[in-house]
Amino acid sequence: MDSQKEALQRIISTLANKNDEIQNFIDTLNHTLKGVQENSSNILSELDEEFDSLYSILDEVKESMINCIKQEQARKSQELQSQISQCNNALENSEELLEFATRSLDIKEPEEFSKAARQIKDRVTMASAFRLSLKPKVSDNMTHLMVDFSQERQMLQTLKFLPVPKAPEIDPVECLVADNSVTVAWRMLEEDNKIDHFILEHRKTNFDGLPRVKDERCWEIIDNIKGTEYTLSGLKFDSKYMNFRVRACNKAVAGEYSDPVTLETKALNFNLDNSSSHLNLKVEDTCVEWDPTGGKGQESKMKGKENKGSVHVTSLKKHTRSGTPSPKRTSVGSRPPAVRGSRDRFTGESYTVLGDTAIESGQHYWEVKAQKDCKSYSVGVAYKTLGKFDQLGKTNTSWCIHVNNWLQNTFAAKHNNKVKALDVTVPEKIGVFCDFDGGQLSFYDANSKQLLYSFKTKFTQPVLPGFMVWCGGLSLSTGMQVPSAVRTLQKSENGMTGSASSLNNVVTQ
Numbered sequence: 001m002d003s004q005k006e007a008l009q010r011i012i013s014t015l016a017n018k019n020d021e022i023q024n025f026i027d028t029l030n031h032t033l034k035g036v037q038e039n040s041s042n043i044l045s046e047l048d049e050e051f052d053s054l055y056s057i058l059d060e061v062k063e064s065m066i067n068c069i070k071q072e073q074a075r076k077s078q079e080l081q082s083q084i085s086q087c088n089n090a091l092e093n094s095e096e097l098l099e100f101a102t103r104s105l106d107i108k109e110p111e112e113f114s115k116a117a118r119q120i121k122d123r124v125t126m127a128s129a130f131r132l133s134l135k136p137k138v139s140d141n142m143t144h145l146m147v148d149f150s151q152e153r154q155m156l157q158t159l160k161f162l163p164v165p166k167a168p169e170i171d172p173v174e175c176l177v178a179d180n181s182v183t184v185a186w187r188m189l190e191e192d193n194k195i196d197h198f199i200l201e202h203r204k205t206n207f208d209g210l211p212r213v214k215d216e217r218c219w220e221i222i223d224n225i226k227g228t229e230y231t232l233s234g235l236k237f238d239s240k241y242m243n244f245r246v247r248a249c250n251k252a253v254a255g256e257y258s259d260p261v262t263l264e265t266k267a268l269n270f271n272l273d274n275s276s277s278h279l280n281l282k283v284e285d286t287c288v289e290w291d292p293t294g295g296k297g298q299e300s301k302m303k304g305k306e307n308k309g310s311v312h313v314t315s316l317k318k319h320t321r322s323g324t325p326s327p328k329r330t331s332v333g334s335r336p337p338a339v340r341g342s343r344d345r346f347t348g349e350s351y352t353v354l355g356d357t358a359i360e361s362g363q364h365y366w367e368v369k370a371q372k373d374c375k376s377y378s379v380g381v382a383y384k385t386l387g388k389f390d391q392l393g394k395t396n397t398s399w400c401i402h403v404n405n406w407l408q409n410t411f412a413a414k415h416n417n418k419v420k421a422l423d424v425t426v427p428e429k430i431g432v433f434c435d436f437d438g439g440q441l442s443f444y445d446a447n448s449k450q451l452l453y454s455f456k457t458k459f460t461q462p463v464l465p466g467f468m469v470w471c472g473g474l475s476l477s478t479g480m481q482v483p484s485a486v487r488t489l490q491k492s493e494n495g496m497t498g499s500a501s502s503l504n505n506v507v508t509q
Helices: 002-104 110-126 150-157 310-319 484-492
Strands: 176-178 181-187 197-205 220-225 229-232 241-249 261-264 281-283 287-290 352-354 363-370 376-383 398-404 410-415 418-421 429-435 440-445 451-458 463-470 473-480
Touching: 002 110, 181 197, 181 241, 181 261, 220 229, 281 352, 287 463, 363 463, 376 429, 376 440, 398 451, 398 463, 410 451, 429 484, 440 484, 463 473
Parallel strands: none
Antiparallel strands: 176 181, 181 229, 197 220, 197 241, 241 261, 281 287, 287 473, 352 463, 363 429, 363 473, 376 398, 376 463, 398 410, 410 418, 429 440, 440 451
């Protein structure tokens, strides 16, 4: 009994689900039917507009041609009327002279007859009838204004609905991802001279392969592209991939989308780690500014007390410093980041802050720009074991270039407390290239890509981007792929000169 009841309940549930499916399908069909009716009405309205436009053009052409015929008629009529008037005047004068000549034949007096004959002769000589051209100035022919619309009629008879453009095909081989730009190229599989422009759509994603419907960003649209390629520049590569699709459009309708293409746009993204910074630094995601009021009064008590100060620093972190720490990120590489341990903020005169993402493998690039009034700053990398009193470049666990604009201007590379003066102009923006596996840390003028300095070493631990700033501020640009100019320089570089050996070829422990 119970089993039959359960079976019946399953049947009822199945039927109910099927009824819901059918009802949903009926709703879909009704919605589609309504859409067909609305779209048909819209298309009919557009068709009327197109034909009205065509009729209007034909009416304008007809009116213009009628005006041409009327102007020609008026011109010829005026010419002929003028000739008729001249001929009537000449005929009237000639008939009067003829009558006078006929009367003169009856004159008997020789002297009067001679006088009349001379008058008649003079008048005949001057008579307009003998100077008239008895040929019409214009003909009645109007055939030069005849028309033949046989070709146009054939053309009008071929009027038909505009074909929907075929879907283009994106060519991944011709697509290029470089220098924070993506160039997308496509082609039409069939020639179509009706195509007016293309529409390119793109979106960032962390999924490889075809776009997924769920958990995806909205497509961003670039309209009215006249060519068959387009370059998106100035991108921040904060996702692993980007999806692209394109469609062709004629004057009336857009075609189907191309098959989407996924291009890899992976790059190093990191923020500044608020929890790692010195008390006198005000830290946001990609900006750091020196703030002398941040730990004033507390800082002086802590100098020289590294072994005793960890608990005190923690209390300062909780009570003195404002702002919430940046969220921790995963390391660049396959391994999880090492735990930072109990170390909290930097202290003493180590006005340092680290990035929140460790580098464990690969080649990476980021850029740093200093404020114009910044008196002293350093840019480089460091192991996580960098001590809280350690300054960048003064230990064997950190590498940097240092800019000093206070009292005297200096620009130098620093590692393990060794300094190499750099005889180059400090650039507006510094590019940092870290080849973890190749054991290389290079600094560039970010605008010209001129090499400023390069460390050769062997990284034995994950490194973090490191920054020191005093009296001023720094701003970062991350999510950047290694520029092609930097890659080219890396390939052509044959090692550093002997004068740099004091800082290079250092195997760190």
